[in-house]
Amino acid sequence: MNVKTRFPPSPTGFLHIGSLRTAFYNFLFAKKHDGTFLVRVEDTDRERLVEGAVESLIRTLETVGITYDEGPILVNGKLAEKGPNGPYTQSHRLEIYKEHAQMLALQGSAYYCFCSKERLEELRNQQTIAKLQTKYDRHCLKLDKEEISRRLAARESYVIRLLIPDGETTFHDEIRGNITISNSEIDDQVLMKADGFPTYHLAVVVDDHLMGVTHIIRGEEWISSVPKHVILYKAFGFPMPLFAHLPLILNADKSKLSKRQGDVAVEDYLAKGYLPEALVNFVALLGFNPTGDREIYTVQELIDAFDLSRVNKSGAVFDRTKLDWMNGQYIRSIDSSRLFELVKPFWGTASGLEDTQKEKILAVEKERLTTLGELAQRAQMYLELPDYTAETLVWKKADAQDALMHLKNLETLMGSIDLSSRELIEGAIKKYIGDNGYQNGNVLWPMRVALSGQAQSAGPFDLLWVLGKEEGLTRIHTAITKLAS
Ligand code: GLU
Numbered sequence: 001m002n003v004k005t006r007f008p009p010s011p012t013g014f015l016h017i018g019s020l021r022t023a024f025y026n027f028l029f030a031k032k033h034d035g036t037f038l039v040r041v042e043d044t045d046r047e048r049l050v051e052g053a054v055e056s057l058i059r060t061l062e063t064v065g066i067t068y069d070e071g072p073i074l075v076n077g078k079l080a081e082k083g084p085n086g087p088y089t090q091s092h093r094l095e096i097y098k099e100h101a102q103m104l105a106l107q108g109s110a111y112y113c114f115c116s117k118e119r120l121e122e123l124r125n126q127q128t129i130a131k132l133q134t135k136y137d138r139h140c141l142k143l144d145k146e147e148i149s150r151r152l153a154a155r156e157s158y159v160i161r162l163l164i165p166d167g168e169t170t171f172h173d174e175i176r177g178n179i180t181i182s183n184s185e186i187d188d189q190v191l192m193k194a195d196g197f198p199t200y201h202l203a204v205v206v207d208d209h210l211m212g213v214t215h216i217i218r219g220e221e222w223i224s225s226v227p228k229h230v231i232l233y234k235a236f237g238f239p240m241p242l243f244a245h246l247p248l249i250l251n252a253d254k255s256k257l258s259k260r261q262g263d264v265a266v267e268d269y270l271a272k273g274y275l276p277e278a279l280v281n282f283v284a285l286l287g288f289n290p291t292g293d294r295e296i297y298t299v300q301e302l303i304d305a306f307d308l309s310r311v312n313k314s315g316a317v318f319d320r321t322k323l324d325w326m327n328g329q330y331i332r333s334i335d336s337s338r339l340f341e342l343v344k345p346f347w348g349t350a351s352g353l354e355d356t357q358k359e360k361i362l363a364v365e366k367e368r369l370t371t372l373g374e375l376a377q378r379a380q381m382y383l384e385l386p387d388y389t390a391e392t393l394v395w396k397k398a399d400a401q402d403a404l405m406h407l408k409n410l411e412t413l414m415g416s417i418d419l420s421s422r423e424l425i426e427g428a429i430k431k432y433i434g435d436n437g438y439q440n441g442n443v444l445w446p447m448r449v450a451l452s453g454q455a456q457s458a459g460p461f462d463l464l465w466v467l468g469k470e471e472g473l474t475r476i477h478t479a480i481t482k483l484a485s
């Protein structure tokens with residue numbers, strides 16, 4: 001079988017971290033089976049549209065490295081599309097949905113409904129008061145052909161509803177097994193709305209079929225829609241795709257993951273300096289782990305290992321601490337030229353520095369970064385020595401006199417040491433400590449504070465390597481002046 005998966009987001013303005021997982025799993029599954037993967041824009045809910053959302057979505061998918069074979073793309077910043085099954089935006093497919101809905105009405109699997117909003121509201125109220133299931137009462141199912149034609153000709157407002165047959169509906173979910181529900185629980189779902197737009201249910205089934213989708217992999221929140229879809233597939237006579245519903249993503253307290261944008265928008269994580277590599281690795285493990293004994297995987301390893309039968313049924317906890325840890329791992333292990341590219345927007349006031357200087361800062365500071373967003377503040381210290389007090393220069397087991405002596409010795413020593421590599425610097429300073437039988441702290445503490453102006457910073461050899469002889473000497477001299485005055 002030619003596997004084809006899809007990711008059909010509604011363009012609401014940002015990519016939810018849960019949707020990133022859905023998109024990535026669909027990508028992994030397609031790759032694993034040498035299949036294809038498409039992206040489709042589901043914009044039939046006109047009230048939820050956000051300007052520029054599709055463009056932003058395309059860019060975000062590109063940034064995180066989720067490629068697709070068909071769907072909307074940007075060409076010179078303008079929306080276009082690729083693939084033989086377009087249009088890939090539902091609002092450009094209205095005729096297709098209309099034809100399909102009319103076809104169902106003609107064959108008796110769907111029917112026209114002219115009920116007013118007021119009537120439907122009244123019905124719902126009565127049912128609620130009587131503690132009955134709220135459901136359309138099929139008032140318009142009795143209309144005969146002539147009356148329907150007359151009212152359509154008179155341009156009365158109407159919807160088309162799916163006629164849910166008697167009996168029950170069973171489907172198989174690749175993660176959850178067989179699920180059966182009684183059709184009496186299902187409402188006669190509106191397929192075409194009065195505004196000429198299809199509902200999600202009609203559009204998703206028609207498009208998945210016409211676009212050749214074989215596997216529908218999406219979040220658990222959609223599982224309750226499947227019976228309606230199965231009834232639609234049967235009414236159309238379309239072959240049934242395979243379904244797989246991914247576990248919910250939960251907060252640490254096991255509540256459903258917050259919807260607040262700041263906590264769940266992929267774009268916000270990227271803007272804070274989470275690496276695309278770390279984000280996809282992290283979301284991949286929300287509900288699936290290839291080996292169970294480690295956390296860091298390449299995309300290829302995830303492709304090779306991905307298997308729907310190994311996706312968990314139970315909710316996956318979104319652990320921010322783990323994401324932070326993973327991001328740090330990626331910052332330290334990723335190829336340095338790639339890191340240099342990724343970090344470009346994050347230099348802040350240091351952005352004007354020479355590339356060679358930035359490379360050195362990055363080599364030193366990456367050891368302690370959790371996100372790239374922290375870099376601007378860390379880099380500032382290399383540009384300008386922060387203000388600090390003389391007391392900061394004094395190691396806890398020493399005194400000001402001792403600090404002053406070592407800084408003076410260092411000043412002299414700096415005349416002769418080779419600052420071209422961290423190893424040479426370390427060698428020279430350690431020799432000074434060793435030859436004289438000093439303790440590391442007595443020398444390295446004041447040296448480090450003198451160079452950084454901070455109680456906490458990168459190590460003294462690294463700092464000196466980045467700052468170079470001239471700036472290093474200036475800073476040591478500043479420290480001597482502070483202690484001597
Ligand atoms: N448009 C739906 C969404 O916003 C797609 C649901 C599905 O995958 O069927 O997530």
Ligand code: ZN
Binds near residue numbers: 140
């Ligand atoms: Zn009606």
